[in-house]
Amino acid sequence: MTSAALAAAGTMLPSGPSRAAAKYRRYNVTSAEGQKMLASYAKGVAAMLQLPASHPQNWFRNAFIHLMDCPHGNWWFYVWHRGYLGYFEQSIRALSGDDNFALPYWDWTELPEIPAGMFDGVLTPADKAYQPFTANLAVFTSFIKPALTDYWNGLSKDQRGQLAIRGYKSIDDLWNDVTGFSPSAKAGISGNEAFATTCASRYLSRDNPKLDAKTAYDVSAFVIMAGLLPTDFYNSDNYLSFTSSRTASHNDQPNGTTKFSTLEGLPHNKVHNYIGGVGPLDPGPYGNMTNFLSPVDPIFFLHHSNMDRLWDVWTRKQQRLKLPYLPEGADLKTFSDEPFLFYADGKGGYVGPSKAGDYISTDRFDYDYAPGFGENIVGPPAVAAAPRAKPQQGSVKANTGTVKIPGEALEAHLAAAGPQPLMAQITLPRPTGYSTVREFDILVNAPPGVTQVAADSPYYAGTIAFFGSMMPGMVMSADATFAVPLPKKQEAFAALRAAPNQPLSIRVVPSGGIGAAPTLKALSVGPLRQ
Amino acid sequence: MLLLAAVWPAGCFAAEASKDVELSLPRPLGPGDTAIVEITLGALGRGQEVSVTTASGMPLGTISPFGLRAGADAGTYALPVPKETIKDGRLSVHLSISQPGGSRTPTALEVRGIALKLAPQR
Numbered sequence: 001m002t003s004a005a006l007a008a009a010g011t012m013l014p015s016g017p018s019r020a021a022a023k024y025r026r027y028n029v030t031s032a033e034g035q036k037m038l039a040s041y042a043k044g045v046a047a048m049l050q051l052p053a054s055h056p057q058n059w060f061r062n063a064f065i066h067l068m069d070c071p072h073g074n075w076w077f078y079v080w081h082r083g084y085l086g087y088f089e090q091s092i093r094a095l096s097g098d099d100n101f102a103l104p105y106w107d108w109t110e111l112p113e114i115p116a117g118m119f120d121g122v123l124t125p126a127d128k129a130y131q132p133f134t135a136n137l138a139v140f141t142s143f144i145k146p147a148l149t150d151y152w153n154g155l156s157k158d159q160r161g162q163l164a165i166r167g168y169k170s171i172d173d174l175w176n177d178v179t180g181f182s183p184s185a186k187a188g189i190s191g192n193e194a195f196a197t198t199c200a201s202r203y204l205s206r207d208n209p210k211l212d213a214k215t216a217y218d219v220s221a222f223v224i225m226a227g228l229l230p231t232d233f234y235n236s237d238n239y240l241s242f243t244s245s246r247t248a249s250h251n252d253q254p255n256g257t258t259k260f261s262t263l264e265g266l267p268h269n270k271v272h273n274y275i276g277g278v279g280p281l282d283p284g285p286y287g288n289m290t291n292f293l294s295p296v297d298p299i300f301f302l303h304h305s306n307m308d309r310l311w312d313v314w315t316r317k318q319q320r321l322k323l324p325y326l327p328e329g330a331d332l333k334t335f336s337d338e339p340f341l342f343y344a345d346g347k348g349g350y351v352g353p354s355k356a357g358d359y360i361s362t363d364r365f366d367y368d369y370a371p372g373f374g375e376n377i378v379g380p381p382a383v384a385a386a387p388r389a390k391p392q393q394g395s396v397k398a399n400t401g402t403v404k405i406p407g408e409a410l411e412a413h414l415a416a417a418g419p420q421p422l423m424a425q426i427t428l429p430r431p432t433g434y435s436t437v438r439e440f441d442i443l444v445n446a447p448p449g450v451t452q453v454a455a456d457s458p459y460y461a462g463t464i465a466f467f468g469s470m471m472p473g474m475v476m477s478a479d480a481t482f483a484v485p486l487p488k489k490q491e492a493f494a495a496l497r498a499a500p501n502q503p504l505s506i507r508v509v510p511s512g513g514i515g516a517a518p519t520l521k522a523l524s525v526g527p528l529r530q
Numbered sequence: 531m532l533l534l535a536a537v538w539p540a541g542c543f544a545a546e547a548s549k550d551v552e553l554s555l556p557r558p559l560g561p562g563d564t565a566i567v568e569i570t571l572g573a574l575g576r577g578q579e580v581s582v583t584t585a586s587g588m589p590l591g592t593i594s595p596f597g598l599r600a601g602a603d604a605g606t607y608a609l610p611v612p613k614e615t616i617k618d619g620r621l622s623v624h625l626s627i628s629q630p631g632g633s634r635t636p637t638a639l640e641v642r643g644i645a646l647k648l649a650p651q652r
């Protein structure tokens with residue numbers, strides 16, 4: 001998208017309920033800041049790989065926290081991963097020496113391929129630095145199993161209770177999931193093996209980084225917007241629920257009664273599995289991302305950073321709509337009191353007993369997100385940003401909007417030192433269909449023959465971008481009103497100044513001339529509130 | 531092609547009978563509604579995925595179960611449906627399940643239920 005497009009769309013973006021600036025910011029991995037974060041990330045991962053297996057921050061031990069405790073298919077999915085990522089981020093901060101480190105996120109909707117930097121050095125589990133630990137199952141077993149057994153033997157009664165719910169009554173039960181051994185079949189099943197050898201740890205590679213068509217669909221704008229649509233944190237109907245099933249414990253494993261939310265059930269799961277080779281590598285063995293040892297692959301944390309970002313986007317959308325963003329009443333207590341007992345902290349110790357409620361807010365780890373896909377649903381309806389001074393109502397005829405601008409308003413607009421430009425409020429129907437991005441250029445006073453402009457055209461006033469096929473119900477109405485600043489270009493207004501009784505005209509045309517022009521529904525122009 | 535009510539009870543869909551399932555909306559689609567295909571899956575083999583498209587091949591989503599214990603049923607999933615694919619309150623969907631080297635029609639034990647539902651605007 002052009003910067004002018006961003007500017008036009010940016011007027012729809014909104015600050016939302018004002019929050020104090022967070023200490024740390026999680027950037028899109030493709031941004032310059034995100035790339036800098038990757039360098040620190042690599043340092044931290046390298047340091048964690050070198051820690052002994054007895055150390056809670058050892059790279060693989062950190063992954064076992066996930067294997068032993070992660071919730072999937074239930075309403076604690078987001079909040080547990082928020083705690084897990086938050087402490088992990090502290091560890092990388094401490095071990096990389098970068099005091100400002102914050103996890104970058106991988107916005108797969110905008111970039112449906114593994115970010116290039118994630119094939120460098122220790123940022124891929126196929127790197128030689130992993131070889132001493134994951135060359136084969138015997139090597140991995142001798143490295144980690146003794147330390148893990150010691151850890152197991154020191155667990156509290158409460159921790160053992162949670163592990164039993166998970167199906168782990170002994171370290172052997174747990175280890176069967178690492179090896180893929182099925183006690184009932186008395187045989188190993190390669191596809192069930194959580195361990196992956198170094199060379200087969202990730203299916204996607206630098207030469208083949210792209211998500212396939214089916215995975216790209218599951219992360220598409222249409223699906224993500226639908227996943228953000230529910231207005232209940234939890235609803236027993238999953239298509240009305242932001243989170244998956246309400247269960248008795250976060251350690252309840254998914255089963256036939258589980259109802260997956262759209263965001264967990266489609267983008268979250270599919271990205272995990274495709275990166276690990278589900279599909280192309282059937283019937284296994286698969287790479288790390290397909291199972292609960294997935295945090296062995298550093299891409300895990302960028303993937304989950306994006307899931308966490310989408311929760312934050314959804315929460316701020318709910319706040320903007322003045323709707324609850326957490327369970328209500330007794331449900332909130334049940335949700336918040338769930339004990340999380342397995343985290344390790346950034347100082348190299350165990351966190352000890354904590355509760356889900358401790359991790360509801362991003363304030364707990366003092367971070368926020370640079371805007372990514374979906375952010376535009378957080379904004380208040382554009383009308384809220386409308387100028388205070390009464391705008392001039394225009395009329396629409398033959399898909400061209402016209403509006404009379406008082407001479408002094410026009411001169412004030414064109415004055416180089418003038419404070420604020422005139423703003424056009426342009427109402428369009430939201431496009432339907434499946435294309436991921438729909439962009440329209442705004443033309444001001446363009447001669448009738450002009451149907452396409454470059455950004456340097458005197459008639460170009462910016463680009464309105466619709467993200468995805470907007471779902472009805474995503475915003476307050478099926479129409480969208482954009483506030484677009486008019487350009488301060490003399491050429492565009494020369495004819496108007498020469499003939500002050502003529503109206504200003506506005507047309508909306510498809511960017512790049514592809515597709516049909518949208519039906520212009522309404523237009524007004526006025527000075528921006530100062 | 532089978533013509534089914536809005537809810538497709540388990541077992542009424544014979545694997546070999548048809549590849550496409552016609553679903554009906556429970557009520558007319560309102561301006562604020564989002565249509566959802568809700569699918570309940572039984573136990574799948576490790577690595578097996580269920581792909582859903584319209585009868586004409588437009589993707590509606592691929593369900594790739596994650597984090598299930600071997601042999602556990604895979605649960606219920608919600609796939610949003612673009613409005614334009616629904617004609618006269620009906621939607622024909624095509625289901626396939628992956629297997630090494632290709633795909634096939636799922637059995638009634640693998641796909642236990644499927645329904646077209648509406649999420650209203652609140």
Ligand SMILES: [Cu+2]
Nearest residue numbers: 268272294304
């Ligand atoms: Cu995950």
